[in-house]
Amino acid sequence: MTAARISPDGGWLRGAGLYPALGVVGFFLLVPLALILVYSFLGKGDYGGVVWSFSTAAYEKILFVKKLDGSKMLNWAFFTVLFRSVMLALATTVLCLLIAFPAAFFISRQRAFVKGVLLLLIMFPFWSNLLVRTSSWIILLRDHGLVNKALMWLGLTDAPLALLYTDGAVLIGLVYVYIPFMILPVFTSVERLDKRLIEAAFDLYASRMQTLRRVILPLTMPGMVAGSILVFIPSLGAFITPDLLGGGRKLMLGSLIQLQFTTARDWPHGAAISIVLLVLVVTTLVLAARRGTSAKAR
Amino acid sequence: MTHAQSLAMNAAIPQSGSKRRARTADQSLNRFAGFGTITVLLFAFLYLPIVILVVFSFNASNTISVWEGFTFKWYWIAAQNTDLHKAALNTLLIGGVATVVSVLLAIPAALVLSGRAETGSGGKYLLILSLPLMLPEIMIAIATLILFTTIGLNLGIGNVMIAHTVFCLPFALMPILARLRGMDHRLSEAAYDLYASRWQCFRLVVLPLLAPGIVTGAMLAFIVSFDNFIITLMVSGAGGTTLPLYIYGLVKTQMTPELNAISTGVLLLSLALLSTAFVLTKGRILGVSGMSE
C-alpha cells in the first residue's frame, strides 16, 4: 500500500486536485500580475495608463522624490506610510488574536446548539455593509458620541475625549472589520483539538499556563497562522476604514496606492509600489514558514 | 504552579471512569478564567455599532447622526427604490456564485496541499493561491479589467463573478486547510482497511470532519464578496451595480438614514436566511453539531 493511499488528505488526487484552483488563479491573477510587473517598468501616460517605453522611474520614485523645487531627496513619505501601515496591521493582528483565541476557545466548549448560535451571531454583523458599519463607529466615537457620554456619566472624564480621527479609532475599526477572519479559522482549529491531550496535561500536573503554552497553543497553531494571514495582509492594504475613522489625515499604504491610480494618474508608480509590497509580504511569509519548520525540527 | 494549586487540580481529577474523566477535563478547561468575559465583551463590541445602525434607521431627520424622532419613512423609500433592489439581487448572485465556486476549487486544492510540506511544493502552491490577498485591490481591479477587455470577455455580471471567485479563493482555502492540517490520518487509514473506496472514504470520513472548515471558508468568502467595492467598481459593466457600489454612491452624495434602513433591511433578510438554514439543518449549518461530542 502506497503512502499516498493511506493519506486521508487526497494523496490519491496526486496533484490533480490543485489544477482547477491553480488554473483559475493562474489565468485570472498571474496574467494580471505579469501585466502589473510589465506596467511597473513603463512610462506614465499623461492622464493615466502607460506609455510603452522602458523606464525604471516608477521604482526610483519609491526611493527618491523630486521636491517641489526640483531637487531630489530620500522619499520619507513612502517609508513613513509603510511603517505606519505595517505597525497598524501588526497591532490589528495581535489584538484580533488576543480576542479571538479566548473567544473561540470558550465557544468551542459550549453545547453544539449554543456553539452554532454563537458562531452565527459572530458572522451576523458582517452581513451589513462595511461603510455603514464603520459610519456607526463615527456616531459612537465622536465628541458628543455615546462612548464619550458614557465616560462622562461614569465620571471618568470631564470633557469629551478626542477619540475619533485618531490612530486608536483606526485600530478599533480595523479590528472590527477583520475579527471574523481570525475567530473562524482559530475556532475550526480549537474545535478539533483532542480534549484527551489537555486532560493528559492536567493529569501530569501541568498548570493552566503550561497546558495552554505547551499543549493547546501548538495544536491550534494552524488556525492561528491562517487567521493571522487573513487579517494581517488585508489590513496592510486597507484604506476605507483608515480613511473614515482616521479623518483622512494620514495616508496608509492602501490609500497611497489608490492615490496613484486616481489623483496622481501614475499607473506605473502604483504598479511598482504593488510589486514592492508583494515582494515584502511574500518574503516575510517564506521566512516565517522556514522559521516555523526549523523550530518544529528542533 | 503552587503546591496548593496542584493539590486542588489533583483532587479535581477522579481516578476512574473514562466518561467522568472526560467531563472533568471539560470542567478544568472551563477554568481558563476570563475567557467567558472576553467572549461577552467581544459580543458587546460586535453589536454596539449594529444597534446604533438599526436605531438610526428610524431617524426622522435627513441627517443620520442627529436624532429628530421616530419614522418608518426610510424603509418606505428603500422599499420603492428599484435600483436598490437590483443592486441587492446582483450582490447576492455574485456572492453566492463566487462563494460556491471558490469553495469547490478550494476543497480539492486543500486536500492536496495538506499532504505536502509547507516548505516544499505545498508552500509554493499555497503562496500562489494566496496571491489575491497580497496585491492591492485597486491594482488587481485595473489589471483584471485590462485582461477582460484584452481577451474580449464580456459576460456582464459574469465578469464580476469570475473576479470575485479569484479573491474569495484564499478566504475559502485557509480555514479548510487549517482544519485538514490537524486531522488524524489514522481515521481514513482505518476506512481503507475496512475496504472503503476512495470516494466512500472522502464522503464518509474526510468530508464530515472537514465540514466546519468548509462552512467557515464559505462564510468568509461570502462576506468578502458581499463587501467588495473597488474590484466590483472597475470590473462591472452596465447593469452591474452591487450594494456596496450603490451604498458608496449614497454615502458620497446623500448620507441620509436611508443608508441605515438599507443595511438594516439586508441584516433582516440575512437573519431570515440564516435562521431558516439553521432550522432546516437542525443547527448543523456550521457543521459543528455532533463534532467532538
Added chain:
Amino acid sequence: MRISKILTALAAGTMLTATTMAAQAEGKLNIYNWAGYTPPELVEKFEKETGIDVTIDTYDSNETLLAKLKAGGGGYDIIVTAHTFIEVNAKEGLIQKFNPKDLPNYKYLDKKFVDPSWDPESQYSLPYQWGTTSFAVDTAVYDKPIDSFETLFNPPAELAGKVGMLKGGSDLIAMAELYLGVPLCSEDPAEMQKVLDLLLAQKQSVKVYAGAAALRDQMVSGEIAMTSNYSGQVQRARAEKKTVQYVYPKEGVIAWVDALAIPADAKNLENARKFADFLLAPENAGALSNHAGYANGSAGSEEFMKPELIEAPELHVPEGIKTEPMKTCSPAANELEAQIMTQLMQ
C-alpha cells in the same frame, strides 16, 4: 450540497441572462451617474415617452471613472462627469462627439454654456447641473462677519479644531490657490510650495478631511463648525440647521459643472442623444434641479423649480463675486498636486 446545486443553477442562469442582455442592445440606455442625481420620476417619464429601457449605475469619483474607461471598462451610453474631465476624456478618445447643437431642445441651453472653455465647439458635452465650491460657517459658533478665505485657512480660536475640508486633492488645492492668488493648476513649483505650506499650517486646525455629504452631516450634528463644501450640500445643511451660512469670499468662489457625455464605445448612441435632448427641456431640467438641489443649464427652467431652490442664497452668486471655473490641469500641474497631497497627508 443541495444549496450548492441551487446556487450553481442560479449562476448558470445569470450567465445566460447576462449574455442575452448584452446581445439585445436595442431599446436600451445605460446611464452612469453619481448616486441620487438621476430623479426616478424623470427616468420613468422618459421611458414612457420613448419606450426605451433605462438602466442606471452609480459611481463614486471622476478619477475612478477615468481609470475605468482608460482600462477599457464600461458599456455605458451616457456618463456624467466634472467638466474638467470632459477635456481629458475627449483628449484620450474615451468620449465621442455627438453634436449637441443639432438637438431640437438645444435652443433652451443657457448662453453661458454654449461653446464653453472645456468644450470649445460644444461637440462632446452638455451641462447636467452646476454649482459652486466655497465654505460654510455655523454662525452659532462664530458670528463675526466673514468675507475672506482667511477665516477658512487661518481659523479664529472659536473655529480651530472644528474645521472639515473636502478631501479631494483638486478641491483642496484650488481653494488654497484662490486664496493665495495663485492661478489654478499652476505649474510653478515656488507657488505650489506656498500652497503646500498654507495647507500644512491649516492642517493643525482641521479636524477631518472627508467627502461632501459626510461633511454636511457633521456640520449639522455640530461635530464641525466650518467646512469647505459644494453649494448644494450647504443648502441642504441649512435646511436642517438654520445657523449654517454659505460664505462668498472676496477672493471669489470655485465654479464647476457636472457634464453629460457619451463614451466612445456607446452601443445606443441615438437613445443617448434622445435622453440628452429630453434633459434640455426646461421642464425636465427643472425637475433635475428639484431632485439634486443644484442649478441646471437650461434657460427658463426656473418656473419649474421649487421656490426654496429659487430663493436659496447658495445657488445664486451675488453680483461682484468672481466665479472661477475649475480648470483641467496639465500633466505637470497634476503631478505637483499629487506631490502636495502626498506630503500633506504623509
